[in-house]
Amino acid sequence: MAREFKRTDRLGDAIARSLAQLIQFEVRDPRVPMVNVNDVQLSRDLSMAKVYVAFVGEDDPKKCEEAAEALNNAAGFLRSQLARELDVRTTPRLQFFYDATALTGNRMSKLIDDAVAKDLANKGDESENTAE
DSSP states (O other): OOOSSOHHHHHHHHHHHHHHHHHHHHOOOTTOOSEEEEEEEEOTTSSEEEEEEEETTOOOHHHHHHHHHHHHHTHHHHHHHHHHHSOOSSOOEEEEEEOOHHHHHHHHHHHHHHHHHHHHHHHHHHHHHHHO
16 A cells, blocks of 8 residues: 655655744744745755745845845754754755745735726626616
8 A cells, every 4th residue: 555645745744843833932033034834845865855934924025035044044053953853863954945925826816806806897887888
């Protein structure tokens, strides 16, 4: 019987949960606002973890990149704290990336809503012209 989940997926989920708490309670850098850990992608040999993060309430891409860089500076500390929490032989090296998909999704959703509202307004104008 095949496994339903790969080990990398299970470990990635555990790392994401632990990092979310560690960043919230242990990282004291003022450049790092509230963080959502969107995804953790592990290499096949479990030596490297790419952590994709988004910052709550922050829309400026430059500030988000600075916050991701601050997390990269704290990666060694976070890795050591993660090693205490996880029961794995080697703890993967962490590399943080800013993930702007949530902002892009919100912007696209707003554009779609605006287009639908404009279309409904145009339909309403056409029905008024045919009634006259």
